[in-house]
Amino acid sequence: MKRNNPVVEQSKAQLAALGKIESRTQFGGYALTVEKVVFAYINEDALYLRASEALHHYNAKRSLEPLVYRKRGMPVTLSYFKVDKLLWQDPEQLLHLSASSLRAAQDEAASKLVSLRLKDLPNLSLRLELMLHKVGISSVRLLCEIGSRQSWLKLRAVNKHIGLKTLLALEGAISGHHEAALPSAIREELYAWYLKTLRQHAAAEHLQP
Template sequence: MKNLYEKRIDQTKQILAPLGEIHTRPQFGGYGVLADNVMFGLFLQDELYLRATAQIEEVFHHHQMTRLRYIRRGLPLTLSYFQLTDAGWQDPTLFLQLATLALNGARQERAEKQNRERLKGLPNIGGYLESLLLDAGISNQEQLKAQGAKACYLKLDTDDIPLSIKVLYALEGAITGYHEAALPAEKRDELRSWYETRHPTATTKYRR
């Protein structure tokens, strides 16, 4: 017998078929929902959250959808995803309308990023790290700098094996204009102390 998550995945694929082939992939401790390789939804603990741009947040609020918030290692984190309500699950037409807004918004953000300052233009930010940041909802230099290295690191560090401390150094260097190996010693010591309080049993087996 299928569990609730499996039933809801099947329901999602069936209702959202007009949007294209729907598939999932591991993301943020749950499963991202994608169409044409564009992520517009997120399953966490049997609940579906739809991605919102600033332009459609008001619509989601109107339908009493609540923003995804959770605590990650003692820090409150907020993502631009809103929980589909029971009314959405019970009304396929409404579900499709809301998901269409989410997908169109995600596609628009992807197109518009070419007109923004790309994260990849910063020191230490290669294609791999940029893709992680984009998936976490950090799409430009302004957002990276506003949130800071520690909060951004926590959004990325979602697997059982922690991200390397070098990623934390890279984020700080990207914000302050240093290559990660050239960060001032005082700042490196501060970041290492912060990192070790969150990964007290960390070994050398890190993701890059």
């Protein structure tokens, strides 16, 4: 995984007022997120902000370059717009537009949570949706709030056959990844937690009279 990209670090520092900004590799660049909501991309060492009402008004005065990437050799234009040199030099305006991009992304994510069923998420089948319902996790919003580990523990409490694959599936469902496409660092962290949890459960069962 790429690390210490200077534009990633510059963006995190200059937009820190938005909250804890995290980055992950995507489309050959980086997605910037706050609480897992993507509001910006960094592509070829340039920052692009998600389209929003405030950015639309700003863009009407100063035409910003849209983000274009190639999919199967064909150019695809995304609703993200490049932060140019002039905007970088105006930290107050940049923060204002970035906050607007984040709000727009959050509003879209919230609306999707309302309409989505659990089985519509990556990796989740109707069977797993029904299992989650049985342990009190009846919505996408609730799954995201509880998180993959606690959700897995709830499932494991009623079905001891639930294993690592389900844990990875839950994490991917929450983060929007196919289970096989989870970043290696996340997979390793979950695997370590999974082994530790199994050992704790085994020790607890051994102590039972």
